[in-house]
Amino acid sequence: MAVYEQTYKPYTGKLTPEWSRFLIIPRHAFRGVFSSKLFTAFYVVCFLPILIEAILIYFHHNITALAITNLNPRQLLPIDGSFFEYFVFFQGGFAFFVALLLGPPLVSRDLRNNALPLYLCRPFTRTEYVIGKMSVLLILLSGITWVPQLLMFLFQSYLEGFAWFRSNLWIASAILIAGIVWILLLALISQTLSALLKWRIVASGAMLGIVIIPLAFVGIFNFIFLTRIGNLFSLVTLMTNITQGLFGTFDRVAGRVVIGAFDDGPGREILLIEPPLWSSWAMLFVICAICLVILNWKVKAYEVVK
Amino acid sequence: MELSEHSVIRKSMALPASVPDEPIKQQPAYSEPPVIDLHGLSVSFGRRQILKNLRGDLRGKAIGLLGPNGAGKTTLIHTLLGFHPPSAGTAQIFGLDIVNQAKEIKSLIGYMPERDSFIAKMSAVHFVRLMGELSGLPSDAALERAHEALFYVGLGEARYRRLETYSLGMKQLAKLAQAIVHGPKLIFLDEPTNGLDPPARLRMIKLIREIRDSGYAQIVLSSHLLLDVEECCDEILILRDGQIAVYCNLEEERKSNRKFLMLETRGDHQKFVDALAQLGCEYAVSADHRLKIVLQEGIEVRDLYRLADETKVQLRRLSYKRDSLEDIFLRAMENGYGGL
Numbered sequence: 001m002a003v004y005e006q007t008y009k010p011y012t013g014k015l016t017p018e019w020s021r022f023l024i025i026p027r028h029a030f031r032g033v034f035s036s037k038l039f040t041a042f043y044v045v046c047f048l049p050i051l052i053e054a055i056l057i058y059f060h061h062n063i064t065a066l067a068i069t070n071l072n073p074r075q076l077l078p079i080d081g082s083f084f085e086y087f088v089f090f091q092g093g094f095a096f097f098v099a100l101l102l103g104p105p106l107v108s109r110d111l112r113n114n115a116l117p118l119y120l121c122r123p124f125t126r127t128e129y130v131i132g133k134m135s136v137l138l139i140l141l142s143g144i145t146w147v148p149q150l151l152m153f154l155f156q157s158y159l160e161g162f163a164w165f166r167s168n169l170w171i172a173s174a175i176l177i178a179g180i181v182w183i184l185l186l187a188l189i190s191q192t193l194s195a196l197l198k199w200r201i202v203a204s205g206a207m208l209g210i211v212i213i214p215l216a217f218v219g220i221f222n223f224i225f226l227t228r229i230g231n232l233f234s235l236v237t238l239m240t241n242i243t244q245g246l247f248g249t250f251d252r253v254a255g256r257v258v259i260g261a262f263d264d265g266p267g268r269e270i271l272l273i274e275p276p277l278w279s280s281w282a283m284l285f286v287i288c289a290i291c292l293v294i295l296n297w298k299v300k301a302y303e304v305v306k
Numbered sequence: 307m308e309l310s311e312h313s314v315i316r317k318s319m320a321l322p323a324s325v326p327d328e329p330i331k332q333q334p335a336y337s338e339p340p341v342i343d344l345h346g347l348s349v350s351f352g353r354r355q356i357l358k359n360l361r362g363d364l365r366g367k368a369i370g371l372l373g374p375n376g377a378g379k380t381t382l383i384h385t386l387l388g389f390h391p392p393s394a395g396t397a398q399i400f401g402l403d404i405v406n407q408a409k410e411i412k413s414l415i416g417y418m419p420e421r422d423s424f425i426a427k428m429s430a431v432h433f434v435r436l437m438g439e440l441s442g443l444p445s446d447a448a449l450e451r452a453h454e455a456l457f458y459v460g461l462g463e464a465r466y467r468r469l470e471t472y473s474l475g476m477k478q479l480a481k482l483a484q485a486i487v488h489g490p491k492l493i494f495l496d497e498p499t500n501g502l503d504p505p506a507r508l509r510m511i512k513l514i515r516e517i518r519d520s521g522y523a524q525i526v527l528s529s530h531l532l533l534d535v536e537e538c539c540d541e542i543l544i545l546r547d548g549q550i551a552v553y554c555n556l557e558e559e560r561k562s563n564r565k566f567l568m569l570e571t572r573g574d575h576q577k578f579v580d581a582l583a584q585l586g587c588e589y590a591v592s593a594d595h596r597l598k599i600v601l602q603e604g605i606e607v608r609d610l611y612r613l614a615d616e617t618k619v620q621l622r623r624l625s626y627k628r629d630s631l632e633d634i635f636l637r638a639m640e641n642g643y644g645g646l
Contacts, residue, residue: 006457006458007458007516007520008458008486008489008516008517008520008522008523009489009520009522010489010490010491010522010523011443011447011451011488011489012489013443013444013447014444015413015442015443015444016439016442016443016444018409018442021439021440021442024436024439024440028432028436028439031432032427032428109425109426109427110425112426113422113423113424113425113426114419114421114422114423114424115423115424115425115426117387117389117417117419117423118417118419118423118424118425118437118484119440120387120388120389121387121389121412121415121416121417121419121494122412122413122437122440122441123409123410123412123413123440123441123442124412124440125409300389301384301387301389302384302389302390304351304390
């Protein structure tokens with residue numbers, strides 16, 4: 001079907017492997033994503049904490065630099081699990097804002113323009129479509145979360161030696177799992193809201209609300225009822241507990257409150273106990289399952305009116 | 307023997323589907339599997355049955371799907387594309403089952419949806435390229451064919467424009483381009499001329515006929531515009547209330563109606579009609595000295611001139627006519643259901 005021939009002819013060349021076709025969606029999506037200078041600038045800013053992390057690790061090991069700056073290594077942060085955990089949280093925050101910017105229009109735009117039949121009339125399943133759309137976020141978020149964190153871990157291992165690497169391999173697994181769980185959750189939630197609400201602004205607002213509003217409510221609930229059970233209903237506290245669990249810093253006793261101390265007696269001490277880690281994981285699975293059910297319901301070539 | 311106009315048309319039709327007391331024609335033995343083979347296909351949405359036990363095989367180069375609104379045309383296409391699961395029965399496309407071999411089928415077909423469908427914030431060439439890649443074409447081949455497809459449908463000059471800026475007619479052409487970019491063997495066109503002005507409609511019809519005549523692709527054209535189907539298709543399936551009302555091979559139909567004449571007379575019309583009856587012609591009288599005549603074997607047009615001369619009647623107009631698709635369609639809406 002050459003231009004000069006202007007006739008219809010079939011395609012007789014090679015076809016791409018089926019398993020790789022979901023990657024077509026992120027490849028084309030990135031062209032649009034990075035055509036926005038504002039987003040590109042923000043994405044670059046997301047790497048600033050990584051740069052700071054790299055500098056800290058470097059200074060920690062560079063005697064000459066320490067001598068020049070007249071710093072004592074003990075005054076610097078110790079490079080251990082807590083050091084990486086801190087940056088995992090920090091990058092998680094950036095990941096949320098990237099997901100907030102990119103996630104909502106991904107599916108909603110296709111639904112609004114009836115594009116789904118065009119995808120699904122091809123040898124391309126609904127699962128591949130969802131995975132493809134999620135890959136847009138997963139790839140970009142990986143780029144600012146667990147991938148650079150693992151590189152920092154390897155950088156530290158390189159400077160510290162193989163013994164450190166071997167004894168702290170659990171940090172790498174914690175970085176990997178915490179990063180993947182968080183970006184998967186963000187991708188799933190943003191795709192679900194995008195499919196459910198169709199309008200970008202509404203979906204963005206809902207995503208912000210899903211994170212912020214429960215956090216406020218949970219704070220009030222926990223304060224009034226002197227409990228930590230509410231933490232199961234906020235994505236932020238849920239992920240905080242899971243990440244702390246992975247880095248070994250999770251403590252079920254979140255605090256102590258003394259009530260009735262203003263009376264004659266000494267008052268009663270109440271321990272604020274965090275829900276067990278397994279319940280946080282279970283809650284996470286429930287949220288993911290709900291997202292998948294909604295995606296399965298909404299991502300269809302045509303909605304059937306029964 | 308005087309016949310009503312309706313009965314003349316009925317006698318002249320070779321429609322096994324619409325004549326229940328006639329035996330169903332034996333299909334000739336084919337080496338190739340049919341384009342579409344329906345095996346008691348039924349589709350229900352909730353309690354509502356949309357398609358009811360559709361049976362038959364379609365082999366035409368261009369198959370027209372006709373029917374009034376809500377007859378099930380689009381549902382049939384969507385089911386064949388795998389968008390809706392059958393509630394009973396199944397269907398095959400090129401011998402491949404629509405349920406179990408959906409992916410294989412989808413690599414052989416192209417689909418132009420009825421509604422506005424595009425991916426926002428993309429130029430036409432980017433959009434068609436993406437569609438090509440999703441069909442399995444490597445990136446460079448998809449880009450090359452996207453340019454070619456857009457030139458082919460007449461959007462060559464506008465291919466770098468964003469789809470949102472396209473007019474309705476241009477969007478229809480872009481939809482056609484994405485349906486053919488991967489060179490499918492079968493193309494489903496759902497109301498391709500919807501909303502087009504006459505020149506744009508003619509262009510679309512011309513493209514569909516070109517694709518059909520290329521011999522590389524077969525076409526299923528769903529439309530409620532009889533003229534579109536008549537101009538493009540050689541086989542039609544008329545649906546009514548989710549059932550097959552009529553199956554008709556238009557080519558055979560055209561051949562079988564060669565001796566169907568439209569006549570206009572001046573003079574003693576009744577004398578001429580009586581003479582025709584004596585000659586053994588089937589005819590139907592309509593208003594204003596007009597006659598529809600089915601010539602029997604052995605009777606030629608010159609016999610009509612002779613009769614006219616004998617009865618002192620002027621023949622003002624004489625033209626061969628076949629049943630129009632409109633006649634077939636209207637009869638299908640009046641008559642019962644049939645299969646292939």
